[in-house]
Amino acid sequence: MRAPLSHLAILTAAVTLIAATPVPMASPLALREGSRLWFDGTSTVRSWNCSADRIDATLVPSDDGVIAAVLDGRKVAGQVQVDFPVSKLECKNGTMNEHMWKALKAKEHATIRFAMENYSVERGSTVSGSLQGTLQLAGQTLPITVPVQFAAASDGALRVTGKVPVKMTDWGIKPPTLMLGTMKVGPVVNVHFDLLLQKSSATALD
Numbered sequence: 001m002r003a004p005l006s007h008l009a010i011l012t013a014a015v016t017l018i019a020a021t022p023v024p025m026a027s028p029l030a031l032r033e034g035s036r037l038w039f040d041g042t043s044t045v046r047s048w049n050c051s052a053d054r055i056d057a058t059l060v061p062s063d064d065g066v067i068a069a070v071l072d073g074r075k076v077a078g079q080v081q082v083d084f085p086v087s088k089l090e091c092k093n094g095t096m097n098e099h100m101w102k103a104l105k106a107k108e109h110a111t112i113r114f115a116m117e118n119y120s121v122e123r124g125s126t127v128s129g130s131l132q133g134t135l136q137l138a139g140q141t142l143p144i145t146v147p148v149q150f151a152a153a154s155d156g157a158l159r160v161t162g163k164v165p166v167k168m169t170d171w172g173i174k175p176p177t178l179m180l181g182t183m184k185v186g187p188v189v190n191v192h193f194d195l196l197l198q199k200s201s202a203t204a205l206d
Helices: 002-020 066-071 094-103
Strands: 029-031 036-041 048-052 055-061 078-085 111-123 127-137 140-152 158-167 188-199
Touching: 029 055, 048 094, 066 140, 066 158, 111 140
Parallel strands: none
Antiparallel strands: 029 188, 036 048, 036 188, 055 078, 078 111, 111 127, 127 140, 140 158, 158 188
């Protein structure tokens, strides 16, 4: 009976040692200066556009070689979450800002959040793919698919660009009206982004 007990003791010790050994984590990616997110739309009077003056990002890959892998068309697991405060949306028009913040229920729901659940990547003449996840907007969370393009940027960064239409009414948002109701904003907003990702311990871009 000693042999089985000996084997069990060795196995227990090995499992304990593995559990106690720190698992190396890949370096997070941060948004580099120059990253942009903006959106535009239409109205009964004229087109309009606003920008996100602050973007907070959490991008944690499972492999330090994620940038090279994506540019080669290979998928690497990881976690991606992008937040931007509603109060930092800037339309360069005080009246438009107030109406936009009100429509997005900024007081009750201060943050717009995209959380990635999966993604695809394919290399052809360019490297393209899509991000699948959820968009939390004005207190509602719905699934969304975002088409993207990947490219190499300077200093080893990864450039991610794309555009996705968002229908505000799907998230229970009433499009703003201005000028005593004579200007009505269309329900579809086009969200554009041009993001530069690099290895860093920082995860926020002001």
